[in-house]
Amino acid sequence: NAGVTQTPKFRVLKTGQSMTLLCAQDMNHEYMYWYRQDPGMGLRLIHYSVGEGTTAKGEVPDGYNVSRLKKQNFLLGLESAAPSQTSVYFCASRNRVREAFFGQGTRLTVV
């Protein structure tokens, strides 16, 4: 039982490059989330989705785009990476009233 899987786990990008982070869950959860974690800032919500085909902005959405074409997958895109996007990214999923399950995180460095 994989739970929530994030790929890749590590990545180094040059400023201006693009990339997509993939989150996959096998628990048939409706809700999925992308967070970034920076020192002293806690977990800040980037975008989230309440179902297949729907997405919404969180607290810090600028510079990111997302898609939820399939219920089990939630993709986070960086169209033109900036050093300010250096962070650890976490994906999570849950059902409406239950706790969230998290992936292992993706450590992204933009140079």
Next chain:
Amino acid sequence: AQKVTQAQTEISVVEKEDVTLDCVYETRDTTYYLFWYKQPPSGELVFLIRRNSFDEQNEISGRYSWNFQKSTSSFNFTITASQVVDSAVYFCALTSSGPYNQGGKLIFGQGTELSVKP
């Protein structure tokens, strides 16, 4: 708007001391859910407890206990007889079901880094 405040950024205790981590929340919805997560140095996020707004009964699980008080909008976490293995960052989180959440947003506090020294 929803908000979670963990005013304690860092706490340092000596092993076997009791320690309380504070969490204060804000929401206009009447149905909401509160969570605590632990993030050890290895980095993963571990679920500890969930509490809904209709259940104010405090809970104890081994050395861990949680005090939920709607009157003060607080959901505090106490570790009794702390151990070195409790060293981690602890996060409090909030979500709600109602018109003020726009559907499922899950918000975290800034976290409290607990250091338990031998």
